[in-house]
Each structure stands twice: as C-alpha cells, then as structure tokens.
Amino acid sequence: MERNILGCRSSSWTIVIGWFNMVGNIIALVLLVTLMPQITANVFDKNGNSVQLARESI
Structure with missing residues (x-):
C-alpha cells in the first residue's frame, strides 16, 4: 500500500x-452513558464536586 494520500x-x-x-459513535455512546448522570446531577449541585469527579475520571 502506498502512503500517498493523493x-x-x-x-x-x-x-x-x-x-x-465507528470510533466516534462508540466514544459518543460511552460519554453519554457515563457523563449524563453526572451532568444531570450537576444541574442540581451547587458545590461543583461532581464536575471535578467527572474531570478526574476521564
């Protein structure tokens, strides 16, 4: 296989x-499943602790 893109x-x-x-769809699904509970909890959380937990878990 040639490396020339053109x-x-x-x-x-x-x-x-x-x-x-394919990879984008998998990443989007994983982010939706993992981050949606934290984002919805963040709406009601005033301290912002869940924001730091979400950033550390990634």
Whole structure:
C-alpha cells in the first residue's frame, strides 16, 4: 500500500472516514452513558464536586 494520500484517495479516505465514524459513535455512546448522570446531577449541585469527579475520571 502506498502512503500517498493523493495517490489512493478514494480507498484510504473511505477507510479512514469509516473508522473515525465507528470510533466516534462508540466514544459518543460511552460519554453519554457515563457523563449524563453526572451532568444531570450537576444541574442540581451547587458545590461543583461532581464536575471535578467527572474531570478526574476521564
């Protein structure tokens, strides 16, 4: 396989875009599942302790 992006643009870009799309969907799902309870709890939390916990857990 050539490393030249311009040489094999169609094949390499479809693979890269498909891979980023899959990884992006997985990351989005994980962030939604893990951060939504902390974000909703943050709305009612005045101290901001859950914000620091969310940043440390990542």
